[in-house]
Amino acid sequence: MSTTPIIQFGTSRFLQAHVDLFLSEATDPLGGIAVVQSSGNAQRAGRLNALAATGGYPVHIRGRQGGRIVDETRRVRSITRAFSSASDWAEICRIAVEEAQIILSNTSDAGFRPSPADKGAVFDQAMSYPAKLTQLLYARYQRNPRPIQVMPTELVARNGDTLRDLVMTLANARSAEFAQWIASDVTFVNSLVDRIVSEPIEPAGAVAEPYALWAIEDCKGLLLPCTHPAIKVVPSLEPVETRKLFLLNLGHSYLVDGWISRGRAGAATVRDLMDSPDILQDLQSLYRNEVVPGFAAADTREEAELYVRDVLDRFANPFLAHQLQDIAQNHREKVSRRIGAFIDWAAQKGCTAPMPRLRNTVQTMRSTG
Structure with missing residues (x-):
């Protein structure tokens, strides 16, 4: 052999x-x-x-x-x-x-x-x-x-x-x-x-x-x-790691958190959520108003906006059945590492955006712990 x-x-x-x-x-x-x-x-x-x-x-x-x-x-x-x-x-x-x-x-x-x-x-x-x-x-x-x-x-x-x-x-x-x-x-x-x-x-x-x-x-x-x-x-991995963790992975966990709060009803996959105009618009608004400002504070707005465009296309891939229940595994750890850590990282870069939806997601997770 x-x-x-x-x-x-x-x-x-x-x-x-x-x-x-x-x-x-x-x-x-x-x-x-x-x-x-x-x-x-x-x-x-x-x-x-x-x-x-x-x-x-x-x-x-x-x-x-x-x-x-x-x-x-x-x-x-x-x-x-x-x-x-x-x-x-x-x-x-x-x-x-x-x-x-x-x-x-x-x-x-x-x-x-x-x-x-x-x-x-x-x-x-x-x-x-x-x-x-x-x-x-x-x-x-x-x-x-x-x-x-x-x-x-x-x-x-x-x-x-x-x-x-x-x-x-x-x-x-x-x-x-x-x-x-x-x-x-x-x-x-x-x-x-x-x-x-x-x-x-x-x-x-x-x-x-x-x-x-x-x-x-x-x-x-x-x-x-x-x-x-x-x-x-x-x-250096830092730029690549930051984009992936705080844009793609953060988006996944934010979507799943909303799905869980709605009683896990009405959708089974990420693609299903992207088919909802209200959910898509909320995610686009989240990226634009709460996430990209953090990257702007780090002088990487352009790279972040290009990556967000790719992320939204990947989320809406018509062929993939990316199961929400799979993403929801270890959800508490993921919210902490993806969303809570992003809030801290953006603050270290000097970002002053209020980030109400991201902060509420982290606070809700902590209060139910």
Whole structure:
């Protein structure tokens, strides 16, 4: 069996239609992916088998791009092996020690949250992803201490730095020498992903919009898993991250908050909401009067207005059924990170816009907590 230089934690439809698709389409991939289902959910065994099937799995790209309709299916064949951390930890560990050059992840919005099991010295399925990663790095350090790169794609600001700090805390509890090896030989890369992946295809696959971005912050010794038009190496993630988080993601959470306040009635998808003139006008007004002024204070009004235009087109994509109930998962955390954080960021930039709707959204969430 061929080696797999990339270990991927997470089997979400997002990764299937983003990173995994890019590697499948690239002419220069680093190699195959060994995907790890970190939840240990035995009911998803069918997905694991389908992800690594010889013929690959489908990704249906549907929407508008460059003024034309895109409606096509692509096959993804980059995943060559699939494992569950609950039953295959020994083999996952072996690959991390002997084969891996990059460890990727997308473990949901709450994936970095600590678990009581994290303090254990030996692997426990109940561990958080940072603790599982620390276990793999410790095995690498002990048996084959070559440099390795870690590339989280979770939607967390400075995700590489954040993950490194969590791992370093756990590593220091083991030994100063192990922590020093991580500091010198493990590269944690900050990146940001952007693609709406609206529907799963069973048992594996997804429906996604044409727009896709994987912005990767340049750093010393950066190793790209492949080259692809959607992969952009940038000197700083801050401008890209700010636009995505405070325009697209903020818009999603604002729409969902209104949907929840209306009793989750009258709509099932983002597209359904965009079909309502009142909701569309409210969102346009929110961007114009409460959000763009924050970017204007940061001297990036033009970029923000162009991105808002793209966002509204993406929200209204006639092909995508972007489920509101999916966006509503971890809603409280998302409101804090997307809307509450935007209000604070805009104030730091000197914005004096009152932002009544955004502030009310945050206040309501806090008062119902």
